[in-house]
Every structure is written in C-alpha cells, then in structure tokens.
Amino acid sequence: MNIESRKKALRHFFAKLVEPMGFKFTPDAELAEFLLEQEVKLEVKHGVPFCPCQPIRRDRSRDMQIVCPCIPFHREHFDAMKRCWCGLFVHRDVTDPDSLPQMSAKEMGIE
C-alpha cells in the first residue's frame, strides 16, 4: 500500500463522515499528517484504521469502537473536549487546537 495515497484517500473519506457531526480536521497540519500516517500503518497491520491513541484490546466489539473516526461512540466526551481523543478532529469552530484539553470522560464530568 502506498502510504501517501492512502492518507489522501482517508482524508477524503473521513472529511465526509465527520463534517455532518460538526467536526473538521485539526488545523494543526503536522499533527494531522502524523496521525493519518499512523492510521495507515495500523490499517496495514490490522485491516482497519484504528485510533493511534487508544489501545487495541483484541476484543472485536470494543475494538470496533476505536476505528477512526470513532466520534459516534464517544460523542458526549468528544463534544465536551471539542476534539476527538487523538486530536485528528476538532469542532468546526476551533482555531487553536492546542487550547483544547485531553481529559478522560470522568474528569470532564460525563461518566
């Protein structure tokens, strides 16, 4: 698999999925490129582009909840942070992604 072409394909595919949920790619281009590259490598290894920042448990039902974009499975938590856990996606109004917290749902008062 050509990593660059697959990154481009994922970017195109993901944008269509996250936009209706009120998210967009992070404006931090370097971070987005790094994360997409990790996802392509995870896809090569595991068959699906898992989140690079959440553990694969070898439990299919739980692992399917961390396939990018995993926003629908963590909607309340990610909406509270205005970002997904790895930061590839942020709320569409976010211009400064570095200002966003990376905190557990429990810390955000959700669970």
Added chain:
Amino acid sequence: MYTLSTCPWCRKTKQFFNQHQIPFEFVDYDLADEATQDKIMRELDVEGVKGFPFVRIGDQTVEGYQPERFAKLLGIRSSTE
C-alpha cells in the same frame, strides 16, 4: 506510564518528563507481548481508563497529555514550550 508508540500525545508526555529531568518508566502497550497487554488492560479497566497516555505519579493517575497536571503532581513549574 503506559503509552502507545503510535500516539503523539504519549511522545509529548515522555518529552515532558525528559525535559524536566524526571526519571520515569514506561511500557509501549502496542509493542508489548499479549500477556503484558492483558495485564495492563486489567489494571486500566480497574481505573476506568480508555485512552493513552496513562501516567501514575505517586498514588495519583492521569489519563491524557496534561502537562499542567503533571507539573502540579510532580511539584514543578510547567514549561511545555
């Protein structure tokens, strides 16, 4: 700390500790053998942890890259830039 080799926030967390010359131990979960992964997951399930990095400082735990919280728990001044 428990980290993932694919996670930029895990890298930032290690950088934070290195920059502040705080010794630490870590395991990259994704590079560990299955028995070690299972052990880590049992530990994290008790804590209710879902994402990495996961850091234990004394008897406190931190989920996510939280430099200000690390600094507070370590009793140091935060300088993440």
